[in-house]
Amino acid sequence: MSSGRTPRGQQQRAVVVGAGLAGSLAACFLARRGYQVDVFERRADPRAAPAGVAGRSINLGLSARGMRALRDVGLLDEVLKRSVPMRGRVVHRPDGTVRFQPYGVAEHHILHSVLRDELIALLVDAADAQPGVRFHFGRRLELLDRDSPTVTVRPVDGGDRVTVAADLVVGADGAFSATRRMLQHGLRGSHSQTVLDWGYKELTIPPDPQGRPRVRLEALHVWPAEQGLMVAHPNRDASLTCSLFLPFDGPTGFTALDTPAAIRGFIARYMPDATALLPRLVEEFTSHPTGELVTVRTTPWQHAGRVVLIGDAAHAVYPFYGQGMNAAFEDCLVLDRCLAREPDPAGALAAFEATRRPHTDTLAELSTRNFVELRDRVHRPGYHLRSLADQALTRLAPEAWVPLYTMVAHTTTPYAEAVARAKRQDRLLAAALTGAAAAGVTALAGAARAVARRRSRGPGC
Ligand SMILES: Cc1cc2nc3c(=O)[nH]c(=O)nc-3n(C[C@H](O)[C@H](O)[C@H](O)COP(=O)(O)OP(=O)(O)OC[C@H]3O[C@@H](n4cnc5c(N)ncnc54)[C@H](O)[C@@H]3O)c2cc1C
Numbered sequence: 001m002s003s004g005r006t007p008r009g010q011q012q013r014a015v016v017v018g019a020g021l022a023g024s025l026a027a028c029f030l031a032r033r034g035y036q037v038d039v040f041e042r043r044a045d046p047r048a049a050p051a052g053v054a055g056r057s058i059n060l061g062l063s064a065r066g067m068r069a070l071r072d073v074g075l076l077d078e079v080l081k082r083s084v085p086m087r088g089r090v091v092h093r094p095d096g097t098v099r100f101q102p103y104g105v106a107e108h109h110i111l112h113s114v115l116r117d118e119l120i121a122l123l124v125d126a127a128d129a130q131p132g133v134r135f136h137f138g139r140r141l142e143l144l145d146r147d148s149p150t151v152t153v154r155p156v157d158g159g160d161r162v163t164v165a166a167d168l169v170v171g172a173d174g175a176f177s178a179t180r181r182m183l184q185h186g187l188r189g190s191h192s193q194t195v196l197d198w199g200y201k202e203l204t205i206p207p208d209p210q211g212r213p214r215v216r217l218e219a220l221h222v223w224p225a226e227q228g229l230m231v232a233h234p235n236r237d238a239s240l241t242c243s244l245f246l247p248f249d250g251p252t253g254f255t256a257l258d259t260p261a262a263i264r265g266f267i268a269r270y271m272p273d274a275t276a277l278l279p280r281l282v283e284e285f286t287s288h289p290t291g292e293l294v295t296v297r298t299t300p301w302q303h304a305g306r307v308v309l310i311g312d313a314a315h316a317v318y319p320f321y322g323q324g325m326n327a328a329f330e331d332c333l334v335l336d337r338c339l340a341r342e343p344d345p346a347g348a349l350a351a352f353e354a355t356r357r358p359h360t361d362t363l364a365e366l367s368t369r370n371f372v373e374l375r376d377r378v379h380r381p382g383y384h385l386r387s388l389a390d391q392a393l394t395r396l397a398p399e400a401w402v403p404l405y406t407m408v409a410h411t412t413t414p415y416a417e418a419v420a421r422a423k424r425q426d427r428l429l430a431a432a433l434t435g436a437a438a439a440g441v442t443a444l445a446g447a448a449r450a451v452a453r454r455r456s457r458g459p460g461c
Helices: 021-032 064-072 076-081 116-128 178-184 260-270 272-277 281-287 324-341 345-377 381-396 404-410 415-434 437-453
Strands: 013-017 036-041 059-062 084-086 088-092 098-102 111-115 133-137 139-145 150-155 162-165 168-171 190-195 198-205 220-223 229-234 240-247 294-299 307-309
Touching (some): 013 021, 021 064, 021 133, 021 324, 036 139, 059 064, 059 324, 064 076, 076 116, 084 229, 098 381, 111 116, 116 133, 139 178, 178 307, 198 281, 260 272, 294 345, 307 345, 324 345, 345 415, 404 415
Parallel strands (some): 013 168, 036 133, 168 307
Antiparallel strands (some): 059 111, 084 111, 139 150, 150 162, 190 294, 220 229
16 A cells, blocks of 8 residues: 555655645645655745636536535535525526526436536645645746756745755646656656637626526526537535636637727627626726636646646646536545555556546536537527436436436446446437337336446546
8 A cells, every 4th residue: 555654654745736736735734644745836825815817717517526525624514605506597588587496306407507617625624634734825937847846936036946865756737747747757658738729707696786696596508509608606605606618710800809898789689688687897807807618638647656647637628618626626535545556556556547647538528518508508498308317318228328418417437437328318208209109208217227237436546
């Protein structure tokens, strides 16, 4: 077993680069495993400035994978206290009508909306309370020597570089990871990074003058349109935080919406009922930054038992399946298991990459596909019928028929296994629909039970 102690019982030292969602949670896991942990983060302490940058305080949907990892380190209850449950999607159609689509048929088929800044502050606090964990804010990674391994960091406001030696370096420094660049430099591997030609901007639906929510609070709100997509997550203060996704270019892109009339006109035309919900639309649209969305598929994630990547540094995905953070938290859990099970660190880190990468590559595909689904299909009658069929089959044979969305969001079935099982289910559904209708549904339930007997192995390592 590889632990935070040497064979002579000395405490090992881990350095974590990045105190975002993945890095702060990884610090909790590593401390529990007995490591002395130093976390270097280029930003200021989030507990001192919890509000974050205006227009960059996005909410995140926490689901089963993330919840499992948080439960493992005893933080789930604290996180849920700060969240708002989302029981389904409210789809606002371009004609101004709305339709509620539940996230599933079971009581626990819900997501939890959390503010990113609040969540990071909570995780940093929890890690900081563990013996042996030290956070160093305002420190940027400049150099990684992957073989020693050592990291060299410099204060962001100037000052001298410091070089720190470690037994294990964990790169949790996000989609544009410097750790990744220096880990992979000169090694055989592959790297692909795709920046979407759509970006996003944060807007707010404030509570009404009486302090009540202007729309149903316990749901994710979606305004689908081929020209633009908006989603809104609920907050505990009865407001909702929206992410408006638009192409950068073209007639309805960010560049074209350059006057108050154009901005208002776009919302009035494609998301008509949102006009009354966004009193600060123009002010927020013009003052908030436009974020980019990136997918990263890369290898290697690790080197010689000394350096490993987790979270967006290893596998950034578009946010349209709401899984980036959940997958990052699942990484922390799987890495912990690999360290627990493998006798040497090199084996543990290699097992981590081998276990995780096929599934996070699948997640990248799912997230890209869901962009089109949310934007173009979620409000169409065909999508609604398919989701009714899924619900009916789930009720008929709940163990046997599990829709893909349910497997991804509400279970910890590894992503690639979920997709393979969904394909088998789809083939059965197609066969049943083309066969004798009444007998088909019964046969389908029986056959699906057989599919279910090929049990999943769980998140692995
Ligand atoms: C609009 C949007 C909506 C999303 N919604 C969801 C959702 O609903 N559910 C979900 O699961 N996921 C969601 N995600 C994805 C989620 O935000 C990311 O997957 C998650 O933040 C990844 O965490 P991370 O810690 O790996 O990276 P990050 O959050 O990027 O953290 C990296 C940290 O490293 C620090 N850093 C970077 N470089 C250095 C350096 N050189 N030295 C020191 N520190 C450094 C950064 O300052 C940062 O604090 C969404 C993303 C977006 C953009």
